[in-house]
Amino acid sequence: MFIAMNRFRVTPDRTDEFEAIWLERESHLQGLPGFVEFHMLRGPEEEDHVLYASHTIWRSREDFEAWTHSEAFRAAHANAGQSRREGLYLGPPRFEGFDVIQTLGADA
Template sequence: MIVVENRLFVAEEYADQFVERFRNSMGEVESQPGFVKFELLTPARPDTDSYVAQTYWESMADFEAWTDTDAFREAHADRPPREMFTDKNQLEVHEVAFERTGE
């Protein structure tokens, strides 16, 4: 399994709008082969403007196939205003080495 993390730096005055944009623009990712789950992480402390959009996929091939779909292009078509962001986003991909869960 892989985790794709898109770290985005959002200006405080756009925080609510940013979250709503994600809530309403995920397209049809849930129906894509290999999709496991999506999480949008918001800052828990006031000293950061870092948000993290995480998608979990069964494989890198599944994620790459999603990025080549019309649904992906539609989900990313309506670009937000440039001033919504305080810095460039950072995309990282990690493979899950192991997992532990609570009871």
């Protein structure tokens, strides 16, 4: 399993705008080989930003990498530049990829 995350530092007075961008966008993830689930997470609020993270779970790193080279990826990110409105973000998103080495569930 592979987890792909992007962290976004959003200006505190623009969080409604940021959330609307994500809630209204088409992800193009459903039905892709290896896609498991997606979460948009709202984290702690600092003085100058609110931390958000997109959290996507994939069956494997290879499935994730195949998606990044797909038409679905290009379609999902076609309007990404439009969402980079002046003052919305404190810098670019920060990507982090994780290979899962242990999973514990409620039934384990």
